[in-house]
Amino acid sequence: xxxxxxxxxxxxxxxxxxxxxxxxxxxxxxxxxxxxxxxxxxxxxxxxxxxxxxxxxxxxxxxxxxxxxxxxxxxxxxxxxxxxxxxxxxxxxxxxxxxxxxxxxxxxxxxxxxxxxxxxxxxxxxxxxxxxxxxxxxxxxxxxxxxxxxxxxxxxxxxxxxxxxxxxxxxxxxxxxxxxxxxxxxxxxxxxxxxxxxxxxxxxxxxxxxxxxxxxxxxxxxxxxxxxxxxxxxxxxxxxxxxxxxxxxxxxxxxxxxxxxxxxxxxxxxxxxxxxxxxxxxxxxxxxxxxxxxxxxxxxxxxxxxxxxxxxxxxxxxxxxxxxxxxxxxxxxxxxxxxxxxxxxxxxxxxxxxxxxxxxxxxxxxx
Amino acid sequence: xxxxxxxxxxxxxxxxxxxxxxxxxxxxxxxxxxxxxxxxxxxxxxxxxxxxxxxxxxxxxxxxxxxxxxxxxxxxxxxxxxxxxxxxxxxxxxxxxxxxxxxxxxxxxxxxxxxxxxxxxxxxxxxxxxxxxxxxxxxxxxxxxxxxxxxxxxxxxxxxxxxxxxxxxxxxxxxxxxxxxxxxxxxxxxxxxxxxxxxxxxxxxxxxxxxxxxxxxxxxxxxxxxxxxxxxxxxxxxxxxxxxxxxxxxxxxxxxxxxxxxxxxxxxxxxxxxxxxxxxxxxxxxxxxxxxxxxxxxxxxxxxxxxxxxxxxxxxxxxxxxxxxxxxxxxxxxxxxxxxxxxxx
Numbered sequence: 001x002x003x004x005x006x007x008x009x010x011x012x013x014x015x016x017x018x019x020x021x022x023x024x025x026x027x028x029x030x031x032x033x034x035x036x037x038x039x040x041x042x043x044x045x046x047x048x049x050x051x052x053x054x055x056x057x058x059x060x061x062x063x064x065x066x067x068x069x070x071x072x073x074x075x076x077x078x079x080x081x082x083x084x085x086x087x088x089x090x091x092x093x094x095x096x097x098x099x100x101x102x103x104x105x106x107x108x109x110x111x112x113x114x115x116x117x118x119x120x121x122x123x124x125x126x127x128x129x130x131x132x133x134x135x136x137x138x139x140x141x142x143x144x145x146x147x148x149x150x151x152x153x154x155x156x157x158x159x160x161x162x163x164x165x166x167x168x169x170x171x172x173x174x175x176x177x178x179x180x181x182x183x184x185x186x187x188x189x190x191x192x193x194x195x196x197x198x199x200x201x202x203x204x205x206x207x208x209x210x211x212x213x214x215x216x217x218x219x220x221x222x223x224x225x226x227x228x229x230x231x232x233x234x235x236x237x238x239x240x241x242x243x244x245x246x247x248x249x250x251x252x253x254x255x256x257x258x259x260x261x262x263x264x265x266x267x268x269x270x271x272x273x274x275x276x277x278x279x280x281x282x283x284x285x286x287x288x289x290x291x292x293x294x295x296x297x298x299x300x301x302x303x304x305x306x307x308x309x310x311x312x313x314x315x316x317x318x319x320x321x322x323x324x325x326x327x328x329x330x331x332x333x334x335x336x337x338x339x340x341x342x343x344x345x346x347x348x349x350x351x352x353x354x355x356x357x358x359x360x361x362x363x364x365x366x367x
Numbered sequence: 368x369x370x371x372x373x374x375x376x377x378x379x380x381x382x383x384x385x386x387x388x389x390x391x392x393x394x395x396x397x398x399x400x401x402x403x404x405x406x407x408x409x410x411x412x413x414x415x416x417x418x419x420x421x422x423x424x425x426x427x428x429x430x431x432x433x434x435x436x437x438x439x440x441x442x443x444x445x446x447x448x449x450x451x452x453x454x455x456x457x458x459x460x461x462x463x464x465x466x467x468x469x470x471x472x473x474x475x476x477x478x479x480x481x482x483x484x485x486x487x488x489x490x491x492x493x494x495x496x497x498x499x500x501x502x503x504x505x506x507x508x509x510x511x512x513x514x515x516x517x518x519x520x521x522x523x524x525x526x527x528x529x530x531x532x533x534x535x536x537x538x539x540x541x542x543x544x545x546x547x548x549x550x551x552x553x554x555x556x557x558x559x560x561x562x563x564x565x566x567x568x569x570x571x572x573x574x575x576x577x578x579x580x581x582x583x584x585x586x587x588x589x590x591x592x593x594x595x596x597x598x599x600x601x602x603x604x605x606x607x608x609x610x611x612x613x614x615x616x617x618x619x620x621x622x623x624x625x626x627x628x629x630x631x632x633x634x635x636x637x638x639x640x641x642x643x644x645x646x647x648x649x650x651x652x653x654x655x656x657x658x659x660x661x662x663x664x665x666x667x668x669x670x671x672x673x674x675x676x677x678x679x680x681x682x683x684x685x686x687x688x689x690x691x692x693x694x695x696x697x698x699x700x701x702x703x704x705x706x707x708x709x710x711x712x
Contacts, residue, residue, distance in 0.1 A: 116494030174566030
């Protein structure tokens with residue numbers, strides 16, 4: 001067992017013992033598998049999967065089909081792996097074998113209908129909070145993985161900047177980045193992109209549009225090391241930035257700085273979001289902090305790239321020492337178009353620590 | 368989650384094809400007396416909604432409401448600013464943006480007077496969504512329509528065949544980079560494979576490797592650095608415009624080229640057949656079949672349906688270890704792999 005997973009298991013079993021929990025059933029899929037990975041060290045590549053771990057270390061994995069089961073067996077030789085067409089039925093049968101043991105489930109929001117508490121013929125309390133506490137505060141080994149993921153994001157952005165030139169299609173640019181991350185050993189990456197001018201309202205998966213001189217090219221790169229995601233958000237101008245673009249971008253620089261200025265252990269996600277949004281308010285751009293134009297002002301990072309807490313003014317979750325999050329005041333600017341800027345940071349007792357070396361400024365393909 | 372190109376070409380996927388699929392689905396719904404059908408989509412389970420609308424989500428989740436007549440409605444937990452992108456990449460007329468999918472579904476179904484409602488893969492749908500739907504609309508009679516959908520989905524139309532073939536061609540070109548050459552094969556070929564497939568416009572590529580077939584005949588997910596031994600295999604799962612295929616080949620860096628070519632010729636000729644006895648020097652291992660029959664891009668099946676696109680995963684053994692191959696085929700009219708034809712020409 002690797003060091004990082006041994007640390008996770010020690011923390012998990014201690015938390016289970018504290019709460020008199022005999023076992024945890026966690027659900028994950030090819031999009032979000034943080035709860036699943038935390039208890040099993042297994043990330044599903046296709047479909048959905050269930051991990052049931054008992055406090056004595058016994059691990060049972062239920063996955064969809066033999067292709068995924070082969071991957072799971074190779075990754076987790078100590079686990080029993082079950083390939084099932086009916087994931088829900090298989091989980092119910094396994095739970096029945098566990099008799100009266102105290103089993104909790106997590107995360108409640110992802111549980112399928114067939115395993116929802118109302119539809120189970122046995123008690124299964126919500127273990128989401130138990131896992132959330134463990135997921136949110138990172139151990140030294142986890143922090144080291146996230147540092148390395150951040151460095152990989154920086155390196156990926158250098159590839160992005162070098163490859164972005166007039167005539168290159170969005171999907172070709174993505175191909176270069178994904179090729180690089182594959183070479184660097186990142187098993188996953190989440191990346192979206194936007195290109196164009198004032199008409200661009202957001203980022204999305206790559207299309208066929210080809211870059212042009214003067215375009216703003218926005219992206220967020222989210223590579224992964226040992227299962228841990230970091231992220232970087234930057235805006236690149238193809239050619240020389242215009243005065244309009246530079247002036248517009250100052251808002252984002254100020255807002256990110258403002259978010260970081262309040263970030264430290266003990267503050268709420270709301271306080272960070274408010275600090276960012278207040279800058280937009282000061283510039284007369286409050287409208288662009290709403291859900292019409294932007295999703296969140298940052299979010300947690302870890303075994304999932306968009307984990308708790310979301311940095312929003314109505315989220316009161318306290319950021320504790322050891323939390324890892326990105327502060328990104330990404331949104332639409334009415335004059336210049338959609339712009340992004342964001343760095344990941346470790347929350348410390350007195351502030352924060354970033355590991356990114358990419359300049360936090362409006363970048364350009366020239367100079 | 369490495370989404371590549373997501374775009375809609377009306378030449379490759381004409382709206383009429385999507386509308387024809389919808390009409391066929393409604394025929395199946397009418398046969399079971401359904402007032403509406405719910406079809407779920409999210410990142411790992413995009414296939415059913417993609418098949419009907421060309422929409423592939425890169426984030427969050429959604430549900431397609433298919434009424435007996437009129438345009439389907441796509442309800443998504445994505446903000447409004449994403450709607451333009453959805454319209455550019457999919458054939459949908461009405462999009463509902465909502466943070467509470469269950470409540471919105473309830474409102475829609477209730478206002479349409481839809482009581483007997485089918486849901487594809489009901490038990491697997493998010494409990495939070497379905498519980499909210501039932502709480503808001505207690506009179507609803509939800510029924511599982513997985514079998515209905517599988518029956519509807521089985522036979523491939525010409526568009527599916529063409530797109531699956533394109534996916535297979537992308538995979539074949541990329542997989543050729545894994546062949547041994549003058550130098551020993553190194554892990555950086557995986558980067559070249561990824562780049563090749565994405566440059567060719569694939570939507571997604573998953574790469575699995577079996578680095579040392581002498582020691583372990585299983586594919587594993589790439590989770591970091593890897594090192595190829597003398598005998599190895601690479602499996603590519605490639606999506607193009609919502610259609611997925613698997614292609615896998617084994618290689619032995621010690622073999623002369625003519626030996627490798629001879630074996631490849633046997634494998635390619637047998638690609639459309641379950642009869643693998645003709646692989647010289649090898650004993651035959653288990654065969655696995657996968658097809659798109661629900662929301663997952665590919666899932667295990669026991670027996671192909673007539674005219675279904677199926678990925679056939681085969682294993683052989685000799686004294687040197689395992690030998691693995693996967694090929695997409697078009698099942699014959701009798702619904703048997705022995706009458707099928709290889710998708711790659």
